[in-house]
Amino acid sequence: MSREPIVLDVGGTLFKTSRTTLLSAVGSCFDNISSGAWRPESDGTYFLDADPTYFGRVLNHLRCEASLHAGLQPWEVTEVDRLRTSLGLDSAGATPTPTWDHPTCGAGLRVSAMQISTHGDRTSMGFARTSxxxxxxxxxxxxxxxxxxxxxxxxxxxxxxxxxIAIQYCMFATCIDVLRINRRKTTPLGISHDVTIPDKDIFPPDVDLLVTWHRQSHTLTITCEAAAVNFSKAFPHGYGYALYPVVGLLPGSSSFAGCIYEHSMVWPHQKSLDIQARLVPMLASLP
Incomplete structure (x- = not known):
């Protein structure tokens, strides 16, 4: 009975899932299906008068607790939150957004509850962890x-x-404020050659990056649907201590010292560099 498929008609778009998935959100509007208060239509579907654009994210969250907000622009997050509230999911599995632990943040980092940043002539990476x-x-x-x-x-x-904190499982890359990078460099003598800038070495700016630790496989993944980011790295098994989210920042990029802006051959002065990391609300963390 619990595995019986249910078809939801969300604003004219059909979504098929299991009763177990829908009832996993205790206190949501889907409880009305179990109680009989929400009756199916004549064709057996349950009609929901809502925009179907982000409903698939809701189902994916109920299936595997995936983030509702990963990879979305701010205005899209607003739409998802509106849908979440209308479905009664605010009290169904919400978890607090992590905040930075100010006393343990590295020297030189500017810290608020949700954001860390640094700029200028730093010579070493500053790390911050959550509380x-x-x-x-x-x-x-x-x-x-x-x-x-x-x-x-x-x-x-x-x-x-x-x-x-001891940094155990991290990926290192460069975040750059130019989305399009010229991959060919011309020397003063007019000789043109390729500049090696592999996409896997770039964390894109101004998008939400979902960072996940998979306990069973001991794998770290960093994903973003909007920017087609999908990093994955497996690590040796450690000592089983609780893990805290960690972000490290260092203005200036040694790995991109040779890359060229589209209309300039001059790398910005170190003092003008600035990098920020802001924690973004999400509905739940993985078990």
Whole structure:
């Protein structure tokens, strides 16, 4: 009975799922199906007068607790939140958004509850961790003045570390404020040659990056539907400590020192570089 398929007619678009999936959100409007208060139409479907554009995200969240907001623009997040509220999902599995743990953030980082940033002539990467452990978080990077090195991942607090975190599982890449990069460089003598700038080395700016730690496979993934980002890296098994979201920032990019802007051959001055990381609300973290 619990695996019996249910077909929802959402604004004229049909979605098929299981009764178990719908009833996993205790306190939502889908409880009315189980109680009999929401009766099917003559064709057996359950009609829902709503915009179907983001309803697939709702079902995916109920199936596997995937983020509702990953990869969306701010105005799209507003639409998803409106749909979430109308379905009664605000109280069905909502988890708090991580916040930065100010006392443990690296020197030189400007810190607020949701955002860290740094700029200028730093020579080492500054790291920040959240105040609570999570297996998944969503972060938006903003780069100004050029490219900066960024680390995204998770770290553990060791028992005798006085609250300090050991960076265990991270991916390092560059966030750059220019979306299109000229991959050919012309020397002063007029000789043109390719510049190696692999896409996998870029964290795109101004999109929501979903960073997830998969416990069973011991794999770190960073994804973003809007920017076609799909990074994955497996790590050796550790000691089983709780993992805290970690972000590292370093203005300026050694890995992109040779890349060329489309209309300039001059890399921005180090003091003008700025990199920010803002934690983005999401509905739930993975178990």
């Amino acid at each position: 609570r452990p999570f297996d998944q978080f969503c972060v938006r990077l903003t780069a100004r003045g050029g490219g900066s090195d960024v680390a995204l991942g998770f770290g553990a607090i060791y028992p005798f570390g006085l609250g300090r």
